[in-house]
Amino acid sequence: MTKSRSVINDRVAPNPVNAEGVIKGSVQLIHAVGMHARPAVKLVKLAKRFQCQIAMRVAGRVDxxxxxxxxKVMATRAARDSIIEFEASGADASAAVAALVTLIAQDFPDGGH
Amino acid sequence: MSDTVSIVIVSHSRDIARGTADMVRQMVGDEVKVAFCGGNADGGLGTDVPRILDAIGTVWSPKGVAVLVDLGGAETNSEMAVEMLPEERRGRVVVCNAPIVEGAVMAATEAAGGSPLDKVQAAAEELAAG
Structure with a gap:
């Protein structure tokens, strides 16, 4: 596992708000093997800490x-260097999207409870 | 976090049960309690009801216990163990219809977020449904 690219890269773009109150964010998946089991577990555990609804997709896909x-997160089989998009709605949606984008941008660091 | 659903892994093989428990601990973390049992007293393949009951007892949580099993006897013996539990615990233990390794990781990930037993079971069984 490469730890060298922990800098938040310039593809990180959590945009605040649109009219419906949906918070959007996107980030490049730099993890060496893509969205495999361990990164997926970390992402889901983090997502579950928020009350809001959070949708995710690989940029360019429909679903x-x-x-x-x-x-479902594992089933995306998102490849390395793909762009992951999030859309969240709910009270803590901004914090959720920011946290998820950071997790991926920092390449799924250990110990983020 | 102690108020999470716990996981029990029941395989005919002690090595598979232990390895599955290791995967859960390493992938999901230690906030979810995991117990395992497998094999018979002679070190061969098998499952038995008292050991399953012990495993459930060691990780008992008021939020419940999700049991992941492999084949045949592991399932029937786990169901028998559930029936032998004290009545107040019986309704809070479920045997999941899911592949043992994947189901254990799915269930534990769901449990780690504090989800109730029915959601933990559904997360494990989502694979089988797919």
Whole structure:
């Protein structure tokens, strides 16, 4: 696992708000092997700490999946260097998107409870 | 966090049960309690009801216990163990219809967020449904 690219890269773009109160963010997946089991577990555990609904997809695909479902997140099989998009709605949506984008940008660091 | 659903892994093979428990601890973390049992007293393959009951007892949580099993006897013996539990615990233990390794990781990830037993079971069984 490469730890060298922990700098938040310039693809990180959590945009605040649109008219419907949906918070959006996107980030490049730099993890060496893509969205495999361990990164997916970390992402889902983090997503579950928020009350809001969080949808996720690989940029360019049609379907959004529930970022709180490990089965669905793993099933995206998102490849390295793909762009992951989030859309969240609910009281803590901004914090959720920011946290998830940071997790991926920092390449899924250990110990983020 | 102690108020999470716990996980029990029941395999015919002690090595598979232990390895599955290791995967859960390493991938999901230690906030979810995990117990495992497998094999018979002679070190061969098998499952038995008293050991399953012990495993459930060691990780008992008021939020409940999700049991992941492999084949045949592991399932029937786990169901028998559930029936032998004290009545107040019986309704809070479920045997999941899911592949043992994947189901254990799915269930534990769901449990780590504090989800109730029915959601933990659903997360494990989502794979089988797919």
């Amino acid at each position: 959004w999946v529930d970022a709180k479902s490990l089965t």
